[in-house]
Amino acid sequence: MSTSQPPSIATLGVIGAGRIGRAIASLGRDAGLEVVVAASREPEAFRSLVEREAPGARAVRLADAVRSDAVVLAVPLSRxxxxxxxxxxxxxxxxxxxYWWELDGHLPQFEDPLTTSSELVQRHLAGARVVKTLNHLSAYALEELARPAGxxxxxxxxxxGDRAEDVSAVMALVDALxxxxxxxxxxxxxxxxxPSTELFGADADAAEAREMLARFWDSQRGRVVARARTSAGE
Structure with missing residues (x-):
């Protein structure tokens, strides 16, 4: 996949060997990255699946995956x-x-309109630098709709993300993918x-995505969040 700027991320760890994780691993290999995949099971249990669907990626333990330049969390949020x-x-x-209550069960902390799921991820992984992306496209889009730059x-x-240098690195990675x-x-x-936003699940181009982000507060979800935050005095 040609890119306008080489990513500073050369090694990618993926935590999760489900469909989304395997799709991201495959994209990483197509971009020329060194990719490893970890899961809750021992590597031997899912090695053949990874090798078949993301040729060149390796199945490893979590301790090995987190040594990568960047680590993608692609597991159920309940985990x-x-x-x-x-x-x-x-x-x-x-x-x-x-957060999917149908899959994860009702988890009140992820239903709180005063925060976001990624902020809670950052709170749990306090020593990590968390950047949110790769979450709002379908598995099909990740598998089939990647295109070269231009x-x-x-x-x-x-x-x-909160740190400019990390956002820049992840933007270059997304471009490479x-x-x-x-x-x-x-x-x-x-x-x-x-989930429940206009951009979630939309196969939008960059201009459309910016417009959807800009009008979030005029959406039903945006109004619900705004009312809750106003009531809480934020």
Whole structure:
């Protein structure tokens, strides 16, 4: 996949061997990155699956995956507490997770309109540097819709993070993976591309994605959040 700027991220760890994790691993290999995949199971249990669907990627233990330049979290959000914070100390962590009560069960902390799922990820992995992206496209889009830079039908991925250098590195990675990066602001702005937002699940180009992000507060979800935050005095 050709890119306008080489990513500073040369090694990519993916935590999660499900469909989303495997799709991201495959994109990373297509971009020429060294990719490793970890899961809750021992590597031997999913090695053949990774090798088949992301040729060149390696199945490893979590301790090996977190040594990568960036680590993608692609597991159910309900498993967040099973991730040991000490293992991620100093890591650049890309949060590709979403809260689904149907899958995760009702978890009140992730239903609180005063915060966002990624802020809670950052709180749990306090020593990591968390950037939100790769969460609002479908598995199909990740598998089938990546395009080289400059292609007219290239779609966008929004990115939110608190540290400019980390956001810049992740934007270059997203570009290398085959999508147009759109900066959404600090990590709290991940709110604008979580589930129940206009951008979530939309195969939008960069201009459309920026428009969707801009009109979030006029959406039903945006109004619900705004009312809750006003009531809380924020």
């Amino acid at each position: 967040l507490r099973s991730l040991p914070p000490a293992a991620f100390e100093g890591s650049l962590v890309i949060d590709a997770m979403n 292609e007219p039908d290239r779609i966008a991925l929004a990115i939110a 085959g999508f147009d990066p759109v900066e959404a602001g600090p990590l709290a702005e991940g709110l604008r591309f979580e």
